[in-house]
Amino acid sequence: MPRSCVLLLSGGLDSTTLLAHVTQQGYAVNALTFRYGQRHEMEIERARRIAEHYAVARHVVTEIDLRLFGGSALTGDEAVPKGRGAAAIAQGIPVTYVPARNTIFLSFALAWAEALGAFEIFIGVNALDYSGYPDCRPEYIRAFEALANLATRAAVERAGRFAIRAPLMDFGKRQIIELGRSLGVDYGMTLSCYDPALDGTACGACDACALRRRGFSEAGAVDPQVYAQ
Amino acid sequence: MPRSCVLLLSGGLDSTTLLAHVTQQGYAVNALTFRYGQRHEMEIERARRIAEHYAVARHVVTEIDLRLFGGSALTGDEAVPKGRGAAAIAQGIPVTYVPARNTIFLSFALAWAEALGAFEIFIGVNALDYSGYPDCRPEYIRAFEALANLATRAAVERAGRFAIRAPLMDFGKRQIIELGRSLGVDYGMTLSCYDPALDGTACGACDACALRRRGFSEAGAVDPQVYAQ
Numbered sequence: 162m163p164r165s166c167v168l169l170l171s172g173g174l175d176s177t178t179l180l181a182h183v184t185q186q187g188y189a190v191n192a193l194t195f196r197y198g199q200r201h202e203m204e205i206e207r208a209r210r211i212a213e214h215y216a217v218a219r220h221v222v223t224e225i226d227l228r229l230f231g232g233s234a235l236t237g238d239e240a241v242p243k244g245r246g247a248a249a250i251a252q253g254i255p256v257t258y259v260p261a262r263n264t265i266f267l268s269f270a271l272a273w274a275e276a277l278g279a280f281e282i283f284i285g286v287n288a289l290d291y292s293g294y295p296d297c298r299p300e301y302i303r304a305f306e307a308l309a310n311l312a313t314r315a316a317v318e319r320a321g322r323f324a325i326r327a328p329l330m331d332f333g334k335r336q337i338i339e340l341g342r343s344l345g346v347d348y349g350m351t352l353s354c355y356d357p358a359l360d361g362t363a364c365g366a367c368d369a370c371a372l373r374r375r376g377f378s379e380a381g382a383v384d385p386q387v388y389a390q
Numbered sequence: 391m392p393r394s395c396v397l398l399l400s401g402g403l404d405s406t407t408l409l410a411h412v413t414q415q416g417y418a419v420n421a422l423t424f425r426y427g428q429r430h431e432m433e434i435e436r437a438r439r440i441a442e443h444y445a446v447a448r449h450v451v452t453e454i455d456l457r458l459f460g461g462s463a464l465t466g467d468e469a470v471p472k473g474r475g476a477a478a479i480a481q482g483i484p485v486t487y488v489p490a491r492n493t494i495f496l497s498f499a500l501a502w503a504e505a506l507g508a509f510e511i512f513i514g515v516n517a518l519d520y521s522g523y524p525d526c527r528p529e530y531i532r533a534f535e536a537l538a539n540l541a542t543r544a545a546v547e548r549a550g551r552f553a554i555r556a557p558l559m560d561f562g563k564r565q566i567i568e569l570g571r572s573l574g575v576d577y578g579m580t581l582s583c584y585d586p587a588l589d590g591t592a593c594g595a596c597d598a599c600a601l602r603r604r605g606f607s608e609a610g611a612v613d614p615q616v617y618a619q
Contacts, residue, residue, distance in 0.1 A: 221458050229450050230498075230505040254543045261501035264541045268497045269459075272490035276459040295546045304540050308533045312493045314483045317524040 163189040165218070165279035166326075167270045170194050172207035174373060175285035175329055177351045178341035180215050182328065183283055185344055190217040191277060193270055197262075198228035203361060207352045214350065223269065227259060241355045243366035247375060250368045254293040257355055257368065263296035267305050267325065275313050280321040282309075287329045287337065302327050334376025342382060349385035358389060365390040392418040394447070394508035395555075396499045399423050401436035403602060404514035404558055406580045407570035409444050411557065412512055414573055419446040420506060422499055426491075427457035432590060436581045443579065452498065456488060470584045472595035476604060479597045483522040486584060486597065492525035496534050496554065504542050509550040511538075516558045516566065531556050563605025571611060578614035587618060594619040 168183055170176045170192040183190055194208040205222060212220035242256060263286065270282045286297040295301060302325050309323035310316040316323060329337055341348065353373045354363035363370050365388035377384035397412055399405045399421040412419055423437040434451060441449035471485060492515065499511045515526040524530060531554050538552035539545040545552060558566055570577065582602045583592035592599050594617035606613035 223455055223458055225454055225498075226452055227501065229452055230502040254546065258543055259501075260504035260543070261497055261538075261541055264497040264500060264537065265494070268490055268493040269454075271493060272456065272488075273459040275489035295543055296541045298540070301537070301540045304533075304537045308493065308530070308537050309490075311527070311530045311533050312490055312525045314487055314489070314524055317483065 163187050164281065165189045165191065165277055166281040166283055167191045167193055167274045167277070167279055168217075168283040169266050169270055169285065170208050170212060170220070171285075172204045172211055172351060173285075173353050173369075174334070174341070174348060174351045174376075175287060175337060177211050177348075178337050178344070178346055179283055179285040179329060180211065180217075181341060181344040181346045184215050184217075188281075190215070191273060191279065192217045192220045193266075193273060194220065194222045195266060195269070196222060196224045197259075198226055203357060203359075204352060207350060211350050214347075221273070225265065225269075227262070227265070230260060241364075241367050243356075243364065245368055245371065247371070250371060254295065255368060258294060261296070263301070264305070267309075271309050271313065271323065274323065275315045278315070278320070280315070281324050281326055283326045283328070285329050286327050287332050289331065289333045299327075299330055302330070333379075334372050335379040338376050338380040338382060342380070347385070351386075353386070361387070363388050392416050393510065394418045394420065394506055395510040395512055396420045396422055396503045396506070396508055397446075397512040398495050398499055398514065399437050399441060399449070400514075401433045401440055401580060402514075402582050402598075403563070403570070403577060403580045403605075404516060404566055406440050406577075407566050407573070407575055408512055408514040408558060409440065409446075410570060410573040410575045413444050413446075417510075419444070420502060420508065421446045421449045422495075422502060423449065423451045424495060424498070425451060425453045426488075427455055432586060432588075433581060436579060440579050443576075450502070454494065454498075456491070456494075459489060470593075470596050472585075472593065474597055474600065476600070479600060483524065484597060487523060490525070492530070493534070496538075500538050500542065500552065503552065504544045507544070507549070509544070510553050510555055512555045512557070514558050515556050516561050518560065518562045528556075528559055531559070562608075563601050564608035567605050567609040567611060571609070576614070580615075582615070590616070592617050 306325040353369045355367040535554040584596040
């Protein structure tokens with residue numbers, strides 16, 4: 162029987178590459194997607210198609226309302242910044258930071274993993290491009306892993322030890338795209354833009370678009386995404 | 391200006407006593423209640439009335455669907471055990487354990503605290519009666535506090551240091567009830583039962599009822615709760 166894992170799937174470039182990688186390693190994947198008051202539903206639709214494409218064991222889309230708390234451009238409180246260069250993106254924590262988002266995502270993943278009897282949780286964070294996001298750093302991932310092994314019945318009863326796996330942690334966008342291409346990922350399925358048009362056209366100017374375009378360019382690959390500019 | 395905090399409010403005996411305590415200390419309280427696929431909505435209604443009674447700064451009720459994951463009597467997967475004595479309750483982790491529940495609750499509380507600019511989070515856990523619940527132990531609370539101080543922009547930018555406060559940690563039910571009575575808590579507002587009737591009558595036989603009744607008895611106080619048996 163294949164090993165089971167829970168994988169956080171947003172429908173973006175990173176988590177899709179991660180899914181391809183984990184599938185290729187032979188895991189039975191339980192994919193978890195959040196509808197959390199993002200600006201658009203398109204991300205969810207992409208995640209569904211991607212989960213289907215990779216024939217995951219189960220895909221759960223769960224709704225949480227982070228708009229109640231506010232404090233982020235991604236939940237509609239501030240404008241998404243456009244036209245920033247790589248240097249500006251690498252500096253400080255952007256307004257697209259959502260308070261405690263990865264902590265919330267990982268805690269749901271932990272609940273599901275425990276209920277399934279799975280002990281591995283995969284998350285597509287990478288510290289290189291967004292050094293500013295506090296909950297994408299290796300020390301954060303280690304702290305959550307320590308917490309998981311105190312928080313749960315499964316850990317206390319020594320049924321196993323939870324591992325939070327972030328294999329893309331030290332990868333830049335270029336390396337992630339190279340890995341994905343070696344695994345045959347169709348990046349036309351993915352959506353990275355923070356502010357896409359209703360037809361799926363990416364804005365081309367937000368931080369996520371900028372990093373994605375630079376990644377494809379550095380990898381010498383064609384980005385199938387259509388951009389507005 | 392009073393210090394702000396976020397407080398997890400279930401509408402039960404512990405979190406209501408905690409709210410009375412924190413209010414008396416002069417905090418501006420932001421109370422957070424979860425609708426999480428419990429067996430009954432009554433808990434939510436009680437939490438609303440209690441929040442109103444204590445004139446909290448803000449009360450947010452947020453919905454999360456823990457039924458998706460299963461694995462607990464409190465979300466309807468198994469029968470709530472009845473008629474267990476104190477010794478049986480103290481032993482092992484009961485089926486009313488909900489996978490990673492406090493981790494999910496605290497991660498939402500952290501998101502809200504960060505958005506508010508508050509750094510104190512209050513939770514009514516106590517390790518004495520339920521030694522079996524892994525996410526009620528002091529080492530778990532410390533691990534979440536460490537995580538909070540890595541996870542957030544507020545912590546990275548040194549705006550403050552998050553504290554997870556569990557002042558009832560070392561209290562038994564008797565002491566909690568004594569504290570609440572000294573603060574004038576009307577325990578008729580609270581509901582502890584895991585399996586109440588629609589009119590709010592408590593079953594009198596689940597672990598929560600058993601612990602509550604013993605607590606009132608030991609405190610030499612009258613429990614205003616109506617019990618079916």
